[in-house]
Amino acid sequence: MNEDALIAALTHGLASASDPRVRLGIGDDAAVLDDGTVLSVDAVVEGTHFRRAWLTLAEIGHRGTVAALSDLAAMGASPVAVLSSVAGPDAEELTEIMSGVGEAAQRYGAVVVGGNVARAEVLSLHSTVVGRVHAPWTRSGARVGDAIYVTGTVGAAALGWRALAEGLSLEPFVTRWRRPNARFDLVPHLRPSACIDVSDGVARELGLICAASGVGARLEVAALPTEPGMSEAAARIDADPDALALSGGEDYELLFTLAASLDPTLATRVGEVIAGEGVNIVGRDGTIDHTRAGHQHY
Amino acid sequence: MNEDALIAALTHGLASASDPRVRLGIGDDAAVLDDGTVLSVDAVVEGTHFRRAWLTLAEIGHRGTVAALSDLAAMGASPVAVLSSVAGPDAEELTEIMSGVGEAAQRYGAVVVGGNVARAEVLSLHSTVVGRVHAPWTRSGARVGDAIYVTGTVGAAALGWRALAEGLSLEPFVTRWRRPNARFDLVPHLRPSACIDVSDGVARELGLICAASGVGARLEVAALPTEPGMSEAAARIDADPDALALSGGEDYELLFTLAASLDPTLATRVGEVIAGEGVNIVGRDGTIDHTRAGHQHY
Numbered sequence: 001m002n003e004d005a006l007i008a009a010l011t012h013g014l015a016s017a018s019d020p021r022v023r024l025g026i027g028d029d030a031a032v033l034d035d036g037t038v039l040s041v042d043a044v045v046e047g048t049h050f051r052r053a054w055l056t057l058a059e060i061g062h063r064g065t066v067a068a069l070s071d072l073a074a075m076g077a078s079p080v081a082v083l084s085s086v087a088g089p090d091a092e093e094l095t096e097i098m099s100g101v102g103e104a105a106q107r108y109g110a111v112v113v114g115g116n117v118a119r120a121e122v123l124s125l126h127s128t129v130v131g132r133v134h135a136p137w138t139r140s141g142a143r144v145g146d147a148i149y150v151t152g153t154v155g156a157a158a159l160g161w162r163a164l165a166e167g168l169s170l171e172p173f174v175t176r177w178r179r180p181n182a183r184f185d186l187v188p189h190l191r192p193s194a195c196i197d198v199s200d201g202v203a204r205e206l207g208l209i210c211a212a213s214g215v216g217a218r219l220e221v222a223a224l225p226t227e228p229g230m231s232e233a234a235a236r237i238d239a240d241p242d243a244l245a246l247s248g249g250e251d252y253e254l255l256f257t258l259a260a261s262l263d264p265t266l267a268t269r270v271g272e273v274i275a276g277e278g279v280n281i282v283g284r285d286g287t288i289d290h291t292r293a294g295h296q297h298y
Numbered sequence: 299m300n301e302d303a304l305i306a307a308l309t310h311g312l313a314s315a316s317d318p319r320v321r322l323g324i325g326d327d328a329a330v331l332d333d334g335t336v337l338s339v340d341a342v343v344e345g346t347h348f349r350r351a352w353l354t355l356a357e358i359g360h361r362g363t364v365a366a367l368s369d370l371a372a373m374g375a376s377p378v379a380v381l382s383s384v385a386g387p388d389a390e391e392l393t394e395i396m397s398g399v400g401e402a403a404q405r406y407g408a409v410v411v412g413g414n415v416a417r418a419e420v421l422s423l424h425s426t427v428v429g430r431v432h433a434p435w436t437r438s439g440a441r442v443g444d445a446i447y448v449t450g451t452v453g454a455a456a457l458g459w460r461a462l463a464e465g466l467s468l469e470p471f472v473t474r475w476r477r478p479n480a481r482f483d484l485v486p487h488l489r490p491s492a493c494i495d496v497s498d499g500v501a502r503e504l505g506l507i508c509a510a511s512g513v514g515a516r517l518e519v520a521a522l523p524t525e526p527g528m529s530e531a532a533a534r535i536d537a538d539p540d541a542l543a544l545s546g547g548e549d550y551e552l553l554f555t556l557a558a559s560l561d562p563t564l565a566t567r568v569g570e571v572i573a574g575e576g577v578n579i580v581g582r583d584g585t586i587d588h589t590r591a592g593h594q595h596y
Contacts (some may be wrong), residue, residue, distance in 0.1 A: 019409045021378055027565060031411035033379065033428075037335055041412045048417045080319055081331065083339040085383070085424040110315045113329035114339045114426070119346045126383040126424035128339060128412070130331075282520040 004081025068127035083114030126198035139212035159250025190254035216276030359398025366425035372495035375429035381412030440511035447565035456546025490554035514574030
């Protein structure tokens with residue numbers, strides 16, 4: 001069972017959609033209550049999401065918290081609070097992880113209001129984030145003819161992660177993976193028709209927007225914004241830079257659709273919304289690859 | 299480092315108390331935001347909090363969720379939403395756990411609005427609960443002369459847990475541990491000066507009220523309410539029923555203080571708030587044991 005199917009199974013019968021206290025239930029980057037409270041939970045587990053050798057304990061806390069907070073940015077929400085449940089074999093280590101949690105919260109103006117510690121053999125950090133929003137951005141508002149944009153650069157974190165796996169310290173890529181940034185800085189400047197954060201790669205995230213909006217998309221590989229030096233760095237680890245830009249996760253940039261044009265300093269246009277379903281990936285040679293798949297946690 | 303010291307370390311420097319969006323930060327059963335949103339997080343980890351042989355997967359989900367929701371009852375709050383982050387080796391198992399989460403949420407009128415699944419070798423469930431409150435009950439309002447009450451019966455869950463560890467199926471004790479109940483039914487009928495839920499034993503929870511309120515307490519062992527048949531069941535596992543009632547955890551009853559007297563069908567009077575600090579435990583023979591300790595997760 002993949003993560004989508006699992007989430008569907010979880011949602012089935014929970015009936016959150018019919019409760020008047022819930023404006024938006026499971027199925028988007030975050031849930032929204034009737035009063036504009038935005039809620040999301042995310043987790044990082046040692047061995048599954050990171051290896052200890054690649055991060056300090058504070059970086060584990062910071063990274064896990066930023067990944068969770070990014071879901072609030074994807075909803076157009078302001079961060080308010082963080083609750084962190086941390087498990088591991090050593091209490092002193094958990095305190096170091098929490099120092100990174102506190103740093104990440106402070107970075108975006110959120111407050112750590114809840115903490116839980118539990119003994120476990122393997123380290124994990126489960127982060128619930130709380131925000132506020134007036135008019136939430138969803139995945140379901142993309143319309144045929146909208147342009148598709150992505151902020152910053154993509155593929156950099158995945159390249160950094162791959163470099164670490166091969167024992168190389170390629171910068172700025174390794175730092176992009178180790179110390180991600182949630183794009184709250186851009187939220188006040190955007191009014192997208194649909195939005196998602198790039199935690200699992202542009203192709204997969206765009207597929208989720210398409211599925212939720214009932215549309216298709218045309219995505220231009222050549223248009224994907226990447227860091228300077230990406231091709232050379234990718235060559236050092238025998239990786240395809242286009243594949244990293246398309247499918248590499250954990251950049252935490254915002255991928256969104258918009259009917260109007262946009263100040264090009266805010267984001268890069270990478271394609272357009274079309275009729276149909278799924279994502280048509282237009283390669284550099286003009287060939288089209290149709291896909292609805294992407295990275296799955298499970 | 300024990301859990302109290304760890305929580306203190308986590309709180310230090312997070313400055314949640316000084317943020318105008320936070321009415322009550324880390325340090326009580328739950329945090330309260332400026333608009334009355336109540337938030338708490340709790341976790342159960344296989345091997346630390348339960349063994350698989352003792353619970354079905356749905357019971358693991360139900361139990362972990364009720365334990366978390368109970369913190370909302372301790373604040374006098376109404377439950378609204380649950381976010382569950384579940385980790386384990388098998389996705390199908392996680393779905394079963396989530397069915398128990400959904401059942402627990404529904405039991406108390408809450409909605410599951412967030413879910414996360416992650417691969418991990420050991421099962422764990424991290425539950426964030428969201429409620430609403432007008433005037434939150436805290437741990438810090440106990441005053442000298444207040445009476446101390448506890449709802450329901452205590453020690454039953456701990457006896458059930460001990461019985462399972464010895465391979466005995468003693469009822470109703472095993473069911474009390476397997477299928478706890480959060481006391482939202484009593485919340486509308488109580489207006490305590492201080493309140494906490496009994497997750498870690500009456501003696502320790504009362505010590506937390508005393509520390510937060512700057513008072514001491516006198517607790518009568520003979521007054522502690524227990525299930526009929528407690529003494530006989532305890533004898534079968536060579537346990538001291540008074541020790542279980544005093545220090546056994548996971549009953550999720552409410553322990554509270556009150557200046558006025560109370561309808562005795564709602565709760566049992568077990569002692570009184572006095573000047574000083576810590577808990578004076580009055581044994582059946584009249585001897586007094588002074589303690590500030592109790593069960594620590596770490």
